[in-house]
Amino acid sequence: MISLDVNGKKYDVDVSPDVPLLWVIREHLGLTGTKFGCGIAQCGACTVHINGKAKRSCRTPVKDAAGKKITTIEGIPEDHPVIKSWIVDDVPQCGYCQPGQIMSVVALLKENPAPTDKDIDDFMSGNLCRCGTYQRVRRSIHRASKMMAEGGKS
Amino acid sequence: MSVIINISRRDFLKTGAMIGGGLMLGVFPRFEEAYGESAAAFVPNAFIRIGTDDIVTVIVNKSEMGQGVYTSIPMVVAEELEADWSKVRIEPAPVDPAYNHTVWGPIQGTGGSTSTWTTWDQLRKAGAAARMMLVQAAAETWSVDPLTCRAENGFVIQTGTDKKLSFGKLTEKAAQMNVPQDIPLKKPEEYKLIGKPIKRLDTPDKSMGKAVFGIDVKRPDMLTAVVARCPVFGGKLKSFDDKKAQAVKGVKSIVQIPTGVAVVADNFWAAKLGRDALEIVWDEGPLSGFDTKKQREEYASLSKTPGAVARKEGDAEAALAGAKKRISAEYEVPYLAHATMEPLNAVVDFRKDGCDIWTGTQFQTIDRNSAAEVLGLKQEQVKIHTTYLGGGFGRRANPHSDFVSEAAHVAKAVKKPVKVMWTREDDIKGGYYRPMWYDRMAAGLDESGNLTGWKHTIVGQSIIAGTAFENALVKESIDETSVEGAQDIPYDVPNIIVDLHSPKYPIPVQWWRSVGHSHTAFVVETFIDEAAYAAGKDPYEFRRGLLSKDPRTKALLELVSQKAGWGSPLPKGRGRGIAVHKSFRRDYIQRRESGPEQFS
Ligand code: FES
Ligand code: FES
Secondary structure: OEEEEEOOEEEEEOOOOOOEHHHHHHHHOOOOOOOOOOOOOOOOOOEEEEOOEEEEHHHOEHHHHOOOEEEOHHHOOOOOHHHHHHHHOOOOOOOOOHHHHHHHHHHHHHHOOOOOHHHHHHHHOOOOOOOOOHHHHHHHHHHHHHHHHOOOOO | OOOOOOOOHHHHHHHHHHHHHHOOOOOOHHHHHHHOOOOOOEEEEOOEEEOOOOOEEEEEOOOOOOOOHHHHHHHHHHHHHOOOHHHEEEEEOOOOHHHOOOOOOOOOOOOOOOOOOOOHHHHHHHHHHHHHHHHHHHHHHHOOOHHHEEEEOOEEEEOOOOOEEEHHHHHHHHOOOOOOOOOOOOOHHHOOOOOOOOOOOOHHHHHOOOOOEHHHOOOOOOEEEEEEEOOOOOOEEEEEEOHHHHOOOOEEEEEEEOOEEEEEEOOHHHHHHHHHOOEEEEEOHHHOOOOHHHHHHHHHHHOOOOOEEEEEEOOHHHHHHOOOEEEEEEEEEOOEOOOOOOOOEEEEEEEOOEEEEEEOOOOHHHHHHHHHHHHOOOHHHEEEEEOEOOOOOOOOOOOOOHHHHHHHHHHHHHOOOEEEEOOHHHHHHOOOEEOOEEEEEEEEEOOOOOEEEEEEEEEOOOOOOOOOOHHHHEEOOEEHHHHOOOOOOOOOOOEEEEEEEOOOOOOOEOOOOOOOHHHHHHHHHHHHHHHHHHHOOOHHHHHHHOOOOOHHHHHHHHHHHHHOOOOOOOOOOOEEEEEEEEEOOEEEEEEEEEOHHHHO
């Protein structure tokens, strides 16, 4: 049994300690917002937060996340400035990479509330988008950053 | 790519009747059955359902893979229906002839940049017919002349009075109205939604992790499988030892299927570990030891011989021989995987009396029919539930239904609902690539730098050969998708030849975003630049001078160059380029400025 704290909820799961966290989240907990894209920490689709830091869950053995605070896209409130700005900018195309993008962005803005284009490109370079939404991702990060500065909830 | 497939006369009559005649504007009891809607719902045709709660559901027969059809199709319907946009919802269409592609023939499918223009009239008429029935229903309720009534924002209103009923209140009566035969449509200046910026309906769900892709589908008692496939195309299974794989915790069964060995488990990770533990001996078949270098050499020598002629005007060989200056170049592009962000997958729930399949597909009818064949069911017994597609790019329109029929084979063997998943490695190694292309070009210039001759020889596999589209798209050894963007260049050259070699290789190839244009735009526009350089001319002026027979493209090019400030001085270290290409009924002009930072 491994004890997990996901989005503030406690779960005990009967899995082997080496299973990647991604599959536990998706298949055992049924939280399918976190996506599988590559399984080798190369695309960012599986990004979650572990103790507030963006992590690739496909390369995180579940035992390393035990007892820590895990947040998935389902744990980001719907009125979060990043989600609000994502909707204003109509960022997604197929949408598949977007939960991972958003999880990275939320972590980025926590660390750096007013990132420059270069900061964004550096931080986000591990989140691939096959549809090519990069320009809107960048624009919307600036918008979210502004919303947060103007008092939007973070 | 424009795909028109050959259809039998009987099918044509069916399809023709649907497109031309009446759009099948009848009530579809099947929908109420299938979706359990209240009997009072108004279902005027296959595309619209209006509930007593005023919700307008648009049934969308195109797959949403990022291009926005879950918004654009409802917009077109809502425009003519005069619906309240905030009450519009969408629902993916089941497989039914009512949803067949209006140009491709009797199949339901999404691709080739066709979704809007091929449904435009059909959907506007569907919306307008429903609106007319609602107006008629209101007029009869009030016993007034329908001509004094109009629909607006989800209501029918009698002009100049306070009579007003919402669509939801009119459903029962509207369902009894006759379906109009003569359906006048709005003029563009009357549009309220079309042509206006509007928010995508799928954005909120996609921004909150709520959108359900095929990979997210879960069914009761569902198992998960991965398949070990031969690492060499065209090879097959010789033998396998699954002792170690069977010992992996969570592995339920290991079955041989036509494409390899499927490991079926409680969950993905167990299936994957099970597959890793398989010991397989493959018969690698005729492509064993295949190497790209040899293939490239074959392509290069083929390109020096005459191919099937796709276009010939004047005498290109003579013009090249007599040219003042002659340039030539070869271009090579590799095989490309589509690499959709969501790896391929399909969930198949097979029972004795039927089957349900959940998958992100661009080819519903082909997948349904292939699965029915594998499972020994009637086509109508197989239901396809189209989920969101985590990217398509043509890969999910597989003419052989590869990932769905394979999943059907697994389901048939395990007799339980099963999700067959591909890993990223499976996807990249799995074939159905954009073909590798070898293009050999030559151009001749006269003493004033005019282009006098153009020769373009293309070598690459046909993506259409061996598919249901062959009769329609391969004519006299020319696969039109191999030469699109090359045989129809907009430039006026007096002597031109474009020819094609389509060598057969057992490497599976398929349409890939923009299809033939993905190589021809690159090679033609790069080579035109080379020619301009050789002629000592400005690349914009050189192109412009060749567009006299294509005033539209010429005007566009002029406009873009003006807006881009073509010819204005550039800072040191920066360059500027321009390119023209026509594809998918559109002109594309691209102008780009870049400096070293783009290449760092
Ligand atoms: S799935 Fe984890 S980075 Fe791609
Ligand atoms: S929106 Fe399709 S992969 Fe990013």
